[in-house]
Structures are given as C-alpha cells and as structure tokens.
Amino acid sequence: MITRCALCNTEFDARTSYGLCKNCWQRDRLREWDRLEAAKKHVRRSGVPIELTLVEWLSIISDFQGHCAYCLVQPYSVIEMVKPYKGLMRDNVVPICRACQVHKQNGFESAEERIEAYVESEPTIHLFEDEPEAWEVEA
Numbered sequence: 001m002i003t004r005c006a007l008c009n010t011e012f013d014a015r016t017s018y019g020l021c022k023n024c025w026q027r028d029r030l031r032e033w034d035r036l037e038a039a040k041k042h043v044r045r046s047g048v049p050i051e052l053t054l055v056e057w058l059s060i061i062s063d064f065q066g067h068c069a070y071c072l073v074q075p076y077s078v079i080e081m082v083k084p085y086k087g088l089m090r091d092n093v094v095p096i097c098r099a100c101q102v103h104k105q106n107g108f109e110s111a112e113e114r115i116e117a118y119v120e121s122e123p124t125i126h127l128f129e130d131e132p133e134a135w136e137v138e139a
C-alpha cells in the first residue's frame, strides 16, 4: 500500500501500514503519531476543527521537553485542547499529565494564563533541532 509520510510527506510503501517513512521513523515519533490519530478520532464526533499535524505536535512537545505544560514536572500523557471548542489546532493544544487533567489544582490558574500566552504566541516549528533525545512519556 502506498501512503504518505506524516512528517516529510513523501510517498512510501507502507508494508506495516504506519504513518512514517523509513527515514523519519522513530519509536517516539510513531507513538505520538498514534496518539494524535487517536485524539483526532476521539474529537471527530464533536465536529470541532482538526488541523493539527504531526510536525506541529512534535514541536509543541519539544517546547515542553516532553513534560506536562501545566505542572512542568510530570511526563505528559494526553493532548489537551486549551479551549475545547477550538479543536485540535496548533494554537490550541498542549501536553498535559493525568494528574493535572483530572485535578486542575495547585496553581492551575496561573498555569492556565501561562499556557494561553504560549498558544497565542504562535511558537515556531523547530522539530529537527531541539528535539529531546527521548521523551519520557507515560504509557
């Protein structure tokens, strides 16, 4: 099956039917691709915009070194939509850990202000330079 690589957009023969070509394939990236596809599937029913690409998402995680954008301590585990009605868009998503997602406590309000400033700043895409060696991400 011929498919397009989610990162470099070249066509390749997807024998194992995954979204990344041989040159772009990395375990961390593939895991994020899976996570993004699952998130898209999840929100599709709600009819909100979905335009987030894998490159953009990898760049956003890299901005937080694979940590939760709220507590900046825990490894993240979920793609959080800052404003749910704005959908999966580059200027509306950050990584969040389960504890922050569930409890939203301990300085969560000041974290929210910081994150709104972040998503509104249109952060640059810098996938290949600043990418952390390995993301510690919860399974």
Ligand SMILES: [Zn+2]
Binding pocket: 005, 006, 007, 008, 009, 010, 020, 021, 022, 023, 024, 025
């Ligand atoms: Zn590729």
Ligand SMILES: [Zn+2]
Binding pocket: 068, 069, 070, 071, 072, 073, 074, 096, 097, 098, 099, 100, 101
């Ligand atoms: Zn957190």
